[in-house]
Amino acid sequence: MSEHHHKETFVTKYIFSQDHKMISKQFLVTGMFMGIIGVFMSMLFRMQIAWPEKSFSIIEAFLGPHQTDGVMNPDMYLALVTIHGTIMVFFVLTAGLSGTFSNLLIPLQIGARDMASGFLNMLSYWLFFISSVIMVISLFVEAGPASAGWTVYPPLSALPQAIPGSGAGMTLWLVSMAIFIASSLIGSLNYIVTIFNLRTKGMKMTRLPLTMWAFFITAIIGVVSFPVLLSAALLLVFDRSFGTSFYLSDIFISGEVLHYQGGSPVLYEHLFWFLGHPEVYIVLLPALGITSEIISTHSRKPIFGYRAMIGSIMAIAFLSTIVWGHHMFVSGMNPFLGSVFTFTTLLIAIPSAVKAFNYITTLWKGNLQLNPAMLFSIGLVSTFVTGGLTGLVLGDSALDINIHDTYFVVAHFHLVMGVSAIFGMFAGVYHWFPKMYGRMMNKTLGYWHFWLSIICAYGVFWPMHFIGLAGLPRRYYTNTNFPMFDDLSDINVVITLFALVGGFGQIFFIANFFISIYRGKKATQNPWNSNTLEWTTPVEHIHGNWPGKIPEVHRWAYDYSKRVDPKDDDSDYLHGQDFVLQTTPLLDGEDPS
Amino acid sequence: MLALFYIFIAVAIGVSFWQITRIMNLRSVIATDKDNATQGKNAIYFMVFLYAIMIYCLIFMNVIMLPESASFEGEHDDNLFDITFWLIGVVQFIMQFLIFFFTFKYKGEKGKKAKFYADSHKLEAIWTITPAVVLVVLIGYGLWQWNNIMDLSDAENPVVIEVYSQQFRWDARYAGEDNTLGLGNVNYIKGINTLGVDMTDKNSQDDKQVTELYLPKGRKVHFKFRSQDVLHSAYMPHFRAQMNCVPGMVTEFGFTPKYTTEEMRGQSEVIEKTAGINKIRKAKGEDPYVFDYVLLCNKICGASHYNMQMKITVVEPAEYDKWIAEQPTLASVIK
Numbered sequence A: 001m002s003e004h005h006h007k008e009t010f011v012t013k014y015i016f017s018q019d020h021k022m023i024s025k026q027f028l029v030t031g032m033f034m035g036i037i038g039v040f041m042s043m044l045f046r047m048q049i050a051w052p053e054k055s056f057s058i059i060e061a062f063l064g065p066h067q068t069d070g071v072m073n074p075d076m077y078l079a080l081v082t083i084h085g086t087i088m089v090f091f092v093l094t095a096g097l098s099g100t101f102s103n104l105l106i107p108l109q110i111g112a113r114d115m116a117s118g119f120l121n122m123l124s125y126w127l128f129f130i131s132s133v134i135m136v137i138s139l140f141v142e143a144g145p146a147s148a149g150w151t152v153y154p155p156l157s158a159l160p161q162a163i164p165g166s167g168a169g170m171t172l173w174l175v176s177m178a179i180f181i182a183s184s185l186i187g188s189l190n191y192i193v194t195i196f197n198l199r200t201k202g203m204k205m206t207r208l209p210l211t212m213w214a215f216f217i218t219a220i221i222g223v224v225s226f227p228v229l230l231s232a233a234l235l236l237v238f239d240r241s242f243g244t245s246f247y248l249s250d251i252f253i254s255g256e257v258l259h260y261q262g263g264s265p266v267l268y269e270h271l272f273w274f275l276g277h278p279e280v281y282i283v284l285l286p287a288l289g290i291t292s293e294i295i296s297t298h299s300r301k302p303i304f305g306y307r308a309m310i311g312s313i314m315a316i317a318f319l320s321t322i323v324w325g326h327h328m329f330v331s332g333m334n335p336f337l338g339s340v341f342t343f344t345t346l347l348i349a350i351p352s353a354v355k356a357f358n359y360i361t362t363l364w365k366g367n368l369q370l371n372p373a374m375l376f377s378i379g380l381v382s383t384f385v386t387g388g389l390t391g392l393v394l395g396d397s398a399l400d401i402n403i404h405d406t407y408f409v410v411a412h413f414h415l416v417m418g419v420s421a422i423f424g425m426f427a428g429v430y431h432w433f434p435k436m437y438g439r440m441m442n443k444t445l446g447y448w449h450f451w452l453s454i455i456c457a458y459g460v461f462w463p464m465h466f467i468g469l470a471g472l473p474r475r476y477y478t479n480t481n482f483p484m485f486d487d488l489s490d491i492n493v494v495i496t497l498f499a500l501v502g503g504f505g506q507i508f509f510i511a512n513f514f515i516s517i518y519r520g521k522k523a524t525q526n527p528w529n530s531n532t533l534e535w536t537t538p539v540e541h542i543h544g545n546w547p548g549k550i551p552e553v554h555r556w557a558y559d560y561s562k563r564v565d566p567k568d569d570d571s572d573y574l575h576g577q578d579f580v581l582q583t584t585p586l587l588d589g590e591d592p593s
Numbered sequence B: 001m002l003a004l005f006y007i008f009i010a011v012a013i014g015v016s017f018w019q020i021t022r023i024m025n026l027r028s029v030i031a032t033d034k035d036n037a038t039q040g041k042n043a044i045y046f047m048v049f050l051y052a053i054m055i056y057c058l059i060f061m062n063v064i065m066l067p068e069s070a071s072f073e074g075e076h077d078d079n080l081f082d083i084t085f086w087l088i089g090v091v092q093f094i095m096q097f098l099i100f101f102f103t104f105k106y107k108g109e110k111g112k113k114a115k116f117y118a119d120s121h122k123l124e125a126i127w128t129i130t131p132a133v134v135l136v137v138l139i140g141y142g143l144w145q146w147n148n149i150m151d152l153s154d155a156e157n158p159v160v161i162e163v164y165s166q167q168f169r170w171d172a173r174y175a176g177e178d179n180t181l182g183l184g185n186v187n188y189i190k191g192i193n194t195l196g197v198d199m200t201d202k203n204s205q206d207d208k209q210v211t212e213l214y215l216p217k218g219r220k221v222h223f224k225f226r227s228q229d230v231l232h233s234a235y236m237p238h239f240r241a242q243m244n245c246v247p248g249m250v251t252e253f254g255f256t257p258k259y260t261t262e263e264m265r266g267q268s269e270v271i272e273k274t275a276g277i278n279k280i281r282k283a284k285g286e287d288p289y290v291f292d293y294v295l296l297c298n299k300i301c302g303a304s305h306y307n308m309q310m311k312i313t314v315v316e317p318a319e320y321d322k323w324i325a326e327q328p329t330l331a332s333v334i335k
C-alpha cells in the first residue's frame, strides 16, 4: 500500500478517509460531541431532581415546547433520561471508545499497514455518523424524542398513546439504533479479521498486548449479541407499524381495547438483555484493556499475571452471555430461572476480582510515573472496585427484589461501567494523543481534570446508593409526592452540585484537547518509553504506518525493568534501560518470560 | 438559592478560562519527579476524602434508610443484606487503601528501579479461590432465601389479592368468601367494571374491588398482579417486595405482614426518620407526615410514573375481618 502513492484530496484525506488513524480520530471527535450532549442532559435533569419544579432560564432556553415557564415537563424528564442513557452507552462508550481505540491501535499494535478492509472501516464510521445525526434529529421531533428509558421496553415504547415520545421520536430512535448496530457489526468483524490475519511476523497471540486481547474479545461479544438487539428492534418495529403482536397482548388504553393478542413484553426483555448485559462488557473491556497497557507502562513494570488477565477477559466474556436474566428477577419470569441467573452472575465476581488484584499488584513496588493517563487508569481501578462490589448485592435475586430499579442500581452501574469506562477513555486519550496528533496534551490541565472528575464522580454516585436504599425508584420526575422521601432533598442538592461541577470540569479536557491539537508541544517518537509497536512508527502519520518493512516482533509487550538477574532487584537492567521494545531480539540465554 | 447558583456557575466558568489560558502556556507534558511527588500526595488526600464521604454516608444516612423489614420473609433479606454489605464494605476499604496508598508509596523517582514481577501462581490461586469460597456462602444463602420468598405453594389459607395497574393508578380486588379470584380480561372493561372482571365467572361474584390495601397481620398474603396497558411494577419497599405487572400475564408474589401500621409507627427507626422528615416539612410550612406503608410504581410507565401510589394499611386480623366484611361484593355493584 505504501508503495503506490495515490493522490490525496481534502475529501479522501479528512472526510472519506480509509486510513485507520484518521477514522479513529473521526470516531473520537464524534463521540466527544455526543458525550457533551449526553452530559449536558444529565445536568439538566439533575437540576430538576434537586430543585423540583423550580424555574430555570437555561431550561426555558433549551427545552422549547417541552417546558412550562422554565420547568421541564415530566415527559421531557423521561426523554432526557432516555436519550442520556442511549447516548452514553452506545454513542460515547461503544462507538466513541471502541471505535476510536480499536481503529487506532489494532493495526499499530499488531504490526499491520491498515485494517483488513479500509473501505468497510470507512463505512462503519459513516454509518455511525448517520445514526448519530438521526439520534440528534430525534431531539427536535414535535412530540419529543424516545422516552421509554434506554431499554425501551414495550408496550410503553410501542404505543404513542402511552407516552408522546413513543411516536416519531421512537421511530427515529429505532432507525438510528438499527444503523448504529450495522456500523458496530461491520467494525467488529473488521477488528476480528484484522487481529486474526494481519499480525506481523513473530506477533503470536500470546505476545499480543492486553489492549489487543480486550478489543478482540469485545468485538466477538459484539458480533454475538448485537444481532439479537437488531432482531428485537425489528420485531418492535413490526409491532409498532405492521400490527403484529410479538410483545403486546390484552391492552386497554385511551378508552379502547387494542387488537394485540398473545405477545409478551417479557420476550422483549429477554432479547434486549441478551445484548444489554454483554453490552456493559463491550463498554468496559476495552477500557480495562487500555488500563492494563497504561498501568504497566507507567508503572515501569510488567503487567502482573498476563495469562490470568487473558483468562479473566475470556471468562468474563463467556459469563456475560449467560447472565442477562439478572435484569429480570422481578419481571415475572419463572423463579427457577432467577436461581440460575443468580448463580452465573455471582460467578463473574471471580474473574473481576482477579483483574482488580492484578492491577493492584502491578502497582506494587513500581516506579509510578503519575501522568494524567496513569491517574485516570488508577481512578478506573478504584471506581471499578467500588461499583463492582455492589454487584454482589444486585446479582443476588433475593436482595435485588428490594432494590431493583432504585437509585442503588443507578449508582452501581454508573460507577462500574459509566465512570470506569469514561476514565479508561480519558486515559487512552491522554496516553495515545501523541500518536493521534503528533503533539502532547498539557499535563497540568490533565491533573485538574482528573482530580475534579474523580471527586465529582464519587460525590455524585456514592451518596446515590443510600437514596436507593431509602427506597427511591429511578426515573422519577420528582420525589415530592412521597413524604417518606422528603428527607432526601438535601442529599439530592449535594449530588446535583457535584454533577454540575463535574460536568463543567470537562471543560479542562475539551480545552486541553483542542488547543493541544494545534499548539501542543511536539511529541517525540516514544514519549512514554513504551514497548509496544505503535511507538516504532514515525510521529508524522503516513499511509501504511511504517516507512519501510513492517518490524518483526521477538517478545511480549511487557518487558519493563527487566534485570540481568531476575531474582535481584538491585541488579542492572538487562537491556541497559527500563523498557525493551517488542522488536528487540532476545539476547543469548534471555528468558522470554 | 437560584441567584447563588448562577453566581456559582459564572465564577466556575470564569476561573476555568483564566486557569486554562494560563496553564496552556506552560508547555510541560510529561510527569517529572516533582509531579510524581505532588500527585502521590494528592492520592493520599483523595483517599482521605473518599474515606470521609464513605464513613459519613454510612453513619449519617442510616436514618434515611428503610426501617427493618415489615414482613417475616423480609427478615432474611435484611440478614443477607447485612452480611453482604459488611463483606463488601470491608473489601472496599482495604482495596481503596491499597490503590491510593500504593500510588503514593511507589511514586516514581529518578534512579529508582521497579521490581520485575510478572507472575505468581500462588498469589493468583489465592485471589481466585478466596472469592470463590466467599461466593459459595453468599450464593447458598441467597438461593435458599429466594426459594423461600418465591414459593407460594405451602401457605395455608392465604389472603388472595389482585393488584391491578393502569396509567396512572392502582386498584385491588380481594378474592372474597371463596378465596378465588374471578377471571379478568381487558375485553370486559366497561363502565364501572374498570378491572375487566368476567362477571359470568361464578368466582367473580363475591370479589371485592377497593382502592386501598388492607392486610391482616400474620397471615400470608398472596398477590396476583395485572396491568391493562404498559409495564408497571408494584414495589412495597417496607415489605422487601416487588413484582412487575405485565399486560397479558398474571405475575405473583407473597409475604406475611409482621407489624401493623400502628406498631410500625412506634418503631424507633421509624420515629427517628419521621421526626427528621417533619423538621423539613415544618420549615417549608407543610403538614406533618405520619408513617404509612405504600405501594409505589417502580417501572417507567409514562408521564406520571412518579406519582403512582397506593396506601397499604396493616391491621390486626380481627379488624381486617371487620373491614373486609364491610366492602361490597362485585355482584352487588356491577349489575
Ligand code: HEM
Binding pocket: A039, A042, A043, A046, A081, A082, A084, A085, A086, A088, A089, A093, A148, A149, A150, A151, A410, A414, A417, A418, A419, A422, A460, A474, A475, A476, A499, A502, A503
Ligand atoms: C455527568 C455524569 C453523569 C451523571 C450526573 C449521570 C446521572 C444520571 C442519573 C441521575 C440517571 C438516572 C435518572 C433516573 O433514573 O431518573 C442516569 C441514568 C443513566 N445514565 Fe447517567 N449520568 C452521568 C454519566 C453517565 C455515563 C458516563 C454513562 C455511561 C454508561 C451513563 C449512563 C446512564 C444510563 C444507561 C442511564 C439509564 C437511563 C435510563 O434510565 O433509561 N451516565 N444518569
Ligand SMILES: [Cu+2]
Binding pocket: A276, A277, A278, A280, A323, A324, A326, A327
Ligand atoms: Cu447485566
Ligand SMILES: [Cu+2]
Binding pocket: B231, B232, B233, B297, B298, B299, B300, B301, B302, B304, B305, B306, B308
Ligand atoms: Cu410507573
